[in-house]
Amino acid sequence: MLDVQSLRKVFGGLVAVDTISFDVPENSILGLIGVNGSGKTTIMNCINGIYDATEGVINFRGTNLVGKKPYEIARLGIGRTFQVPRLFRRLTLTENLMVPVLEDSRSNVELTEKANALLAEVDLYRIRDNHAEELSGGQQKLVELLRVMMLDPDLILLDEPFAGVHPNLCKVFLEQILKLKDAGKSFILVSHDLTSVYSLSEHLLVLNQGQKIAEGNAADIQHNPDVIEAFLGR
Amino acid sequence: MSSNRLVWTRTSIWLGFLALSALGLGLLPAYGFSLAFWFYLLLWITLASGLNIMAGFTGYLPFGYVAFYGIGAYAAAVTVKMHGLPIWAGFIAAALAGVVLSLMFARTMVLRGIYFSIVSLALAVICRLLIAAMPEDVAGGSYGISLGFSNPDGAYYAMLALMLATLLTVTWLAQSRLGMALRAIRDDPDTAETVGINIGTVRLKAWVLSAVIASMTGAIEAWYTSIVDTETAFNLLVSTKAVIFAVAGGLGTVIGPVVGTVVMLIVDDLIWQHFPVLNVFLLGLVIVLLMMFLPSGIVGSLIRRKPFLRRILF
Amino acid sequence: MMTTLLIQALVTGLILGALYGLIGCSLTIIYGTMRIVNFSHGEFVVAGCFAVLMFFTATGLHPLLSIPLVFVAFFLVGMCLYYLFVPRLNRGDDPEVASFLTFYGVSLMAGAILLYFFQADTRSLNYVFTPSVYKIGHVFIPTAHIVALATGVAIIAALTWFLYRTIYGKALRAAIMNRDAIQIVGVNINTLSALAFGLAIAIAASTGVLLALVFPAFGPFSGMDYTLVGFVVIVLGGLGHPIGAIIGGIVFGIAEQVAIVFLPQSLSQAVGFIILIAAITLRPSGLFGKVALR
Ligand SMILES: Nc1ncnc2c1ncn2[C@@H]1O[C@H](COP(=O)(O)OP(=O)(O)OP(=O)(O)O)[C@@H](O)[C@H]1O
Ligand SMILES: [Mg+2]
Numbered sequence: 097m098l099d100v101q102s103l104r105k106v107f108g109g110l111v112a113v114d115t116i117s118f119d120v121p122e123n124s125i126l127g128l129i130g131v132n133g134s135g136k137t138t139i140m141n142c143i144n145g146i147y148d149a150t151e152g153v154i155n156f157r158g159t160n161l162v163g164k165k166p167y168e169i170a171r172l173g174i175g176r177t178f179q180v181p182r183l184f185r186r187l188t189l190t191e192n193l194m195v196p197v198l199e200d201s202r203s204n205v206e207l208t209e210k211a212n213a214l215l216a217e218v219d220l221y222r223i224r225d226n227h228a229e230e231l232s233g234g235q236q237k238l239v240e241l242l243r244v245m246m247l248d249p250d251l252i253l254l255d256e257p258f259a260g261v262h263p264n265l266c267k268v269f270l271e272q273i274l275k276l277k278d279a280g281k282s283f284i285l286v287s288h289d290l291t292s293v294y295s296l297s298e299h300l301l302v303l304n305q306g307q308k309i310a311e312g313n314a315a316d317i318q319h320n321p322d323v324i325e326a327f328l329g330r
Numbered sequence: 331m332s333s334n335r336l337v338w339t340r341t342s343i344w345l346g347f348l349a350l351s352a353l354g355l356g357l358l359p360a361y362g363f364s365l366a367f368w369f370y371l372l373l374w375i376t377l378a379s380g381l382n383i384m385a386g387f388t389g390y391l392p393f394g395y396v397a398f399y400g401i402g403a404y405a406a407a408v409t410v411k412m413h414g415l416p417i418w419a420g421f422i423a424a425a426l427a428g429v430v431l432s433l434m435f436a437r438t439m440v441l442r443g444i445y446f447s448i449v450s451l452a453l454a455v456i457c458r459l460l461i462a463a464m465p466e467d468v469a470g471g472s473y474g475i476s477l478g479f480s481n482p483d484g485a486y487y488a489m490l491a492l493m494l495a496t497l498l499t500v501t502w503l504a505q506s507r508l509g510m511a512l513r514a515i516r517d518d519p520d521t522a523e524t525v526g527i528n529i530g531t532v533r534l535k536a537w538v539l540s541a542v543i544a545s546m547t548g549a550i551e552a553w554y555t556s557i558v559d560t561e562t563a564f565n566l567l568v569s570t571k572a573v574i575f576a577v578a579g580g581l582g583t584v585i586g587p588v589v590g591t592v593v594m595l596i597v598d599d600l601i602w603q604h605f606p607v608l609n610v611f612l613l614g615l616v617i618v619l620l621m622m623f624l625p626s627g628i629v630g631s632l633i634r635r636k637p638f639l640r641r642i643l644f
Numbered sequence: 645m646m647t648t649l650l651i652q653a654l655v656t657g658l659i660l661g662a663l664y665g666l667i668g669c670s671l672t673i674i675y676g677t678m679r680i681v682n683f684s685h686g687e688f689v690v691a692g693c694f695a696v697l698m699f700f701t702a703t704g705l706h707p708l709l710s711i712p713l714v715f716v717a718f719f720l721v722g723m724c725l726y727y728l729f730v731p732r733l734n735r736g737d738d739p740e741v742a743s744f745l746t747f748y749g750v751s752l753m754a755g756a757i758l759l760y761f762f763q764a765d766t767r768s769l770n771y772v773f774t775p776s777v778y779k780i781g782h783v784f785i786p787t788a789h790i791v792a793l794a795t796g797v798a799i800i801a802a803l804t805w806f807l808y809r810t811i812y813g814k815a816l817r818a819a820i821m822n823r824d825a826i827q828i829v830g831v832n833i834n835t836l837s838a839l840a841f842g843l844a845i846a847i848a849a850s851t852g853v854l855l856a857l858v859f860p861a862f863g864p865f866s867g868m869d870y871t872l873v874g875f876v877v878i879v880l881g882g883l884g885h886p887i888g889a890i891i892g893g894i895v896f897g898i899a900e901q902v903a904i905v906f907l908p909q910s911l912s913q914a915v916g917f918i919i920l921i922a923a924i925t926l927r928p929s930g931l932f933g934k935v936a937l938r
Contacts, residue, residue, distance in 0.1 A: 144524055170526035184517035186582075187510070195514045196525040198507040205334070247526060391741055441924065444681055444740060445883065448875045449924055452917040455872075459914035472910065566868070570748060577745055610759075614752030621746040622729070625736040 097122050097282055098143070098251055103152035105138050112138040114306035115152070120251065125273075125283040127297030129290065129317075131327065134303040136286045137179055140253045143284075144176050145169045156251070170196070175244035176253035179286075181236035185229035189215060189239055192228050196247035207246075214242045218268055234261040241272060251282045258289045266292075294318070302326070337505055340642050344585065348497060355490055359483045369482070369554060371595055372489045373547055377568070378575040378587035379496050380543030385573065386582035387509060388536045389516030390439060393447045393569050394454030395544055397435075400563035401427045402545025403552040404461060407475040412467070417481075421488075421549050428545025431457075432538045439533055442519075451566070458564035474559025477552065485554035492550060496543050497588070504584045504644060512536050513582070578620055580630025584644055589629050646905075648782040653901040659789045659858065661897020662796040663851055665890030667870055668877030669803065670847035676820035676884035677840045680730055681744040684751035686870030688718060688845050691754065692852020693862045694762055697769055707771050708795060711853055715846045722845030725750070726838040751867060758864035766861040792854040799850060800890055807886060816840055820884045876920050895919065 098120040105113040113135045120126045128136050141147040143154055145166035154161040161169055175196075183192050193211035200207060215221045218238050223230075231239065237257060244252055254273075258266050273283065273296065287293045293300065294314040302310040302317060304326040310317055317323055358368055377399070385391045405427035406420030438449050462472050469475070503509040511532045514522040523529045552558045579590025594616075601612045624631045632639050667689060674682045692714055699710035729746055736742045773787035807813035815831050819840075856862060873896065878885075881892030896916045903912035 146520070146524060165528075166520075166523040167526050167528045170524060176524065178521075182518055182521040184514045184521070186517055187513055191510055191513075194507075194510060195522065195527065198511050198527065204507075208334075243525060385741075391744075437925070444675070444875075445879060445924075447744075448879045449921065451872070452876060452920050456914050456917050456921070459910050459917075463908060463910045463914075574745060574748070577741065581741070607760075608756070611753050611756035614749040614754075614756065617749030617752070618729075618746050621742050621749065622732055625733075625738075625742045 097157055098284075099153075099155040100139075100143070101153045101155070103139065103142060103154065104150045105135075105142055105147060106150045111306050113142065116301075116303075116306075116308050118301055118308070118311070120282050120284060123277070123280050123282055124299065125277065125285055125297040127293040127300040128284055128286045128303065129288075129293055129300060130303030133305075135306040136303060137255055138306075139303075140176060140255055140284065140286065143169075143253060144174055170247065170249070173248075173250040174253065175247050175249035175251075177237065177240040177244060177255055177257060179255040179259070181233065181240050183228035183231070183236055183239055183243075186227050188225045188227060189220060189231075190224045192239060193243050193246045196243060211242075211246060214245060215239075218242065218272070234265045237261055238265060238269065241269065245272075245276070249281070251284070252276065253284045253286075255286050256288065257285070258287055258292060270296075336640075340640075340644055341501065341505070343642060344501065344644075348494065352490065352494055356487070359486060365482055365486050367595075367599070369486050369489055371591065372486075372493045373551060374571065374575055374591045374595065375588050376489070376493045376496050376547050377544060377572040378579070378591050379493075379500050380540050380547070381569075381572045382576045382581060382587045383500065383503065383512075383536050383540040383543075385576060386580075386586070387503065387512040387516060388533050389519075390533070390537075391447050391573065392450040392540075393566075393573070394450035394452070395540075395572055396564055396566060396568040397450070397454035397457045398428050398431060398541040398544035399548035399551075399568055400454070400457060400461075400560070401431050402548030403558045403563040404469060404475075404548075405545070406549035406552050407477060407558040408469060411470075411475050411477055417484075417553055420553070421546065424545045424549035425542050428542040429538055431545070432541030433534075436534055436537060439537065451569070454564060454566065454569070458560050461564075462560040470558070472560065474557060474563075477556040477558075480554070480556035482554055485550050488550045488553065489547075492543070492546050497584075499539065499543075500584050508532065508535065516582070574617060576627075578617075578624075578627055580627030580633070583627070583629045583633065586627050586629040590627060593628065649905050650902065651781075651783050653905045654898060655783060655785055656789065657898030657901030658894060659793045659796075659897070660901065661894035662793055662800065662890070663854055663858065663893070664873050664877050664897050665893025666796060666799060666847055666851040666854075667874040668881065668889035668893050669800075669886045670844035670851070671871075671874040672878040672881075672884060672886055672889045673816070673820075673840050673844045673847075675878070676886075677816060678730055678734065678837045679739050679743070680733065680841075681740055681747065682844070683744055683747040683871055684754055684867070685747075685844075685848055685874050686867035686872070687751050687754035687758065688721075688848040688867075689852040689855065689870045690758060690862065690864060690867045692718070692849035693856040694758060694767070694852075694864075695849060696853040696856045697767055700769060700771060707769060707853065707857060708791065711795070711850050714849050714853055718849035719842040719846040722842035723838050725845065726841035730837065730841065731834065751871070755864060755867055758867075762864055764863065764865075766863040768861045769856045771857075788857045792858045796851075796854055799847065803847070804887065812836075812839065817886075873916075876916060880920050880923055 100119065101117045102115050103113055104115050116139065118126070128139065130136055138147065142149045143161065145161065145164055149162050152162065156172060156174065159172060184195060190208060190211050193214060194207055197207055212221060212224055215224050220235065220239065228236065228239065241257065257269055261269065270292070285293060285297055299313060300311065300317050301308060302323050309326055310320045310323045355368065359365060381395050402424035405423040409415050409420040409423040410417055435453055438446060441449055461469050465471065511527050514527060515529050515533055519529055548563065575591040575594050576587040577590065578594050579588065580586030597616055598613060601609045605612055626634055629643050633643055667685065671682060671685050674680050695714045696707050696710045699713065700707050733739050733743050733746060773791065775787060777784045777786050778790065807817055815836055819833060819836055877892040877896050878889045880895060881888030896919070899919050900912065900916045903915035907915065
């Protein structure tokens with residue numbers, strides 16, 4: 097569904113993403129791993145329009161995303177979470193979930209009910225009227241995922257969903273991801289938690305200094321000497 | 331749905347209060363009250379609430395808000411005096427001028443924070459200087475324009491109507507989807523855009539709305555005083571006062587600007603009556619104390635400290 | 645004839661611009677280190693004008709000799725202002741707006757105090773340099789302007805040295821760039837900010853001393869105008885960039901003076917602001933800045 101060809105992103109003199117191609121088939125999870133600064137977040141930012149790609153084509157179901165505004169891309173059906181959660185701090189949790197669907201034709205009552213149902217699933221319904229800034233970091237990540245779910249996108253970009261999240265919450269997170277996967281969604285998953293990436297994604301991409309150094313399934317990657325070198329040093 | 335009921339209750343209380351006040355205020359001229367205080371009370375409530383749409387809901391603080399007020403005053407005066415049209419045509423011209431000017435300035439919204447504020451202020455200064463430099467038969471030059479007739483009662487009712495319209499708009503905005511989008515932009519514009527909000531058009535709506543409120547206010551004030559000149563119509567104090575009144579009550583709340591204006595005007599009046607020599611000094615002191623001890627404004631701080639008040643204040 | 649006028653305008657613009665630059669520079673030190681919008685900055689410039697007037701009438705000494713005194717006195721005033729207001733403001737929700745209003749209040753108070761002590765009429769410093777003007781080619785330059793420029797440049801040089809060569813200056817610049825990081829590194833941001841505030845107010849008042857030499861007359865009401873010029877200049881130069889502010893000031897000063905030659909008086913005042921808008925449209929982060937658009 098998503099087809100990235102020769103994507104390049106340069107900041108001043110620094111090549112953050114160096115001519116990378118990959119594709120994400122329907123209903124799949126692509127794992128994106130690499131050491132800090134290898135360009136993972138930058139790839140996501142290019143896909144959802146925060147950055148303009150310097151070169152390359154990003155095709156999503158036949159539309160080229162390069163040059164489109166972030167809101168247009170979101171409306172085409174791509175949602176994302178951020179490495180550092182970014183909620184609307186002075187909006188209540190329910191309101192935070194409503195923001196992506198403000199132009200929806202459904203009624204307010206209907207949408208509020210949907211938002212509250214989502215909050216109930218992850219046990220945040222009691223504090224639905226609290227401002228987002230009153231949440232812990234892990235809870236914020238969770239609400240961010242719920243916000244993506246409100247938009248109901250077909251492709252979801254997750255940037256470090258598990259970092260700094262308590263194992264119990266991680267489990268909730270994993271459940272939600274698997275449920276969405278069963279419902280036919282696709283993901284790009286960035287994480288330093290290799291165990292969960294290996295178990296979740298069918299296909300992995302390993303980045304180093306903006307370049308793709310390996311690609312394949314978990315077993316291939318784990319035994320690839322280039323990857324071992326990049327991750328463990330020589 | 332408890333929170334929907336809550337919204338419904340406090341909105342009805344507020345609207346009821348508004349209706350009663352409107353009735354009372356509407357009767358004032360008939361009973362021969364001196365209108366000066368009341369006219370300016372309505373005027374400042376309107377301006378503070380109009381500014382609140384940008385500053386409180388959307389997160390852009392336009393120091394140069396007076397530009398719209400001034401252009402409205404001039405548009406009305408030019409239409410009436412130079413082209414001999416009736417005053418209602420002047421109001422239409424003022425509204426149009428507000429729309430046009432706000433569209434011209436729309437691009438400044440790519441700037442954030444203090445950058446935006448200063449640039450907006452610079453634009454207001456430019457407007458004043460350009461209008462003062464125009465030939466006398468176009469915009470009255472540096473002496474301004476005298477309308478040649480005045481109708482304080484008419485202007486008072488027009489101001490009352492505009493204030494009610496503004497407050498109703500803000501009340502609607504506070505619970506509408508547009509308002510929620512604006513508040514999301516205020517908290518984090520980039521994230522708002524990545525979750526699917528077209529921040530350009532959404533904040534443009536707020537901007538134009540806010541501008542038209544100010545330009546209509548300017549036109550009505552011109553009618554009230556029957557005189558317009560660049561020094562008063564583009565006086566930066568108009569912006570600063572509107573900001574102070576809105577902040578004193580609580581930016582981003584519906585009744586904050588109303589409460590803030592009422593309280594600050596009363597304080598101002600008391601200071602003038604009792605300490606004429608020290609008045610400016612004391613006004614400064616009041617502002618400082620207010621910011622030190624109630625930084626979110628009167629209503630804002632109350633809501634923060636006593637969440638149960640959210641049932642009636644918003 | 646026209647060229648003489650033009651050169652004259654360039655020279656005056658340069659001198660005024662350097663002084664505007666100093667106002668902006670001190671303003672940006674405050675805004676940069678603590679995100680505080682000091683809307684009362686201009687009042688301290690005006691206070692500097694009156695301070696040198698008092699100094700001169702009381703002692704009869706050369707006005708420039710007042711600068712060290714003014715500097716120290718207003719440094720202390722600035723420190724006091726800092727401890728009175730800023731820590732509290734920084735704890736709030738939106739320090740930028742809150743500080744703008746607080747210091748607007750301070751500006752009203754300071755203006756009222758000036759008005760109370762010095763009345764509304766304009767004053768002037770009756771100090772005459774000998775010779776009172778120099779003639780270079782066809783251009784006349786008042787000695788007062790040359791002295792003001794020289795002193796202004798000296799202050800700028802000292803400030804640049806302070807910011808780029810001393811450990812405190814480096815800490816200050818670091819704080820402008822990243823307030824949070826510097827706390828981790830172990831600099832006491834509170835003391836540093838207080839010093840910065842004192843320094844900025846002291847520079848503003850000293851600039852006032854120089855302006856009193858350049859402008860024949862001053863009154864208690866011009867504070868707001870200087871504040872505005874200061875803000876325009878720093879946005880022009882790029883927020884949080886002290887040297888950029890000085891260059892912004894010079895651009896502003898020259899534009900203003902050259903415009904006076906070519907345009908009717910009322911329009912010439914607009915030119916500085918129009919340049920600001922043009923600059924911002926072309927380079928939203930200011931001439932030298934990096935941050936503006938998030
Ligand atoms: N806005 C930017 N301006 C300049 N350089 C940038 C910018 N964003 C990212 N970079 C650079 O691009 C490179 C890749 O950054 P990116 O954030 O994509 O890394 P990452 O793989 O997500 O790392 P991490 O695991 O630490 O999150 C880094 O060297 C970073 O310094
Ligand atoms: Mg990253």
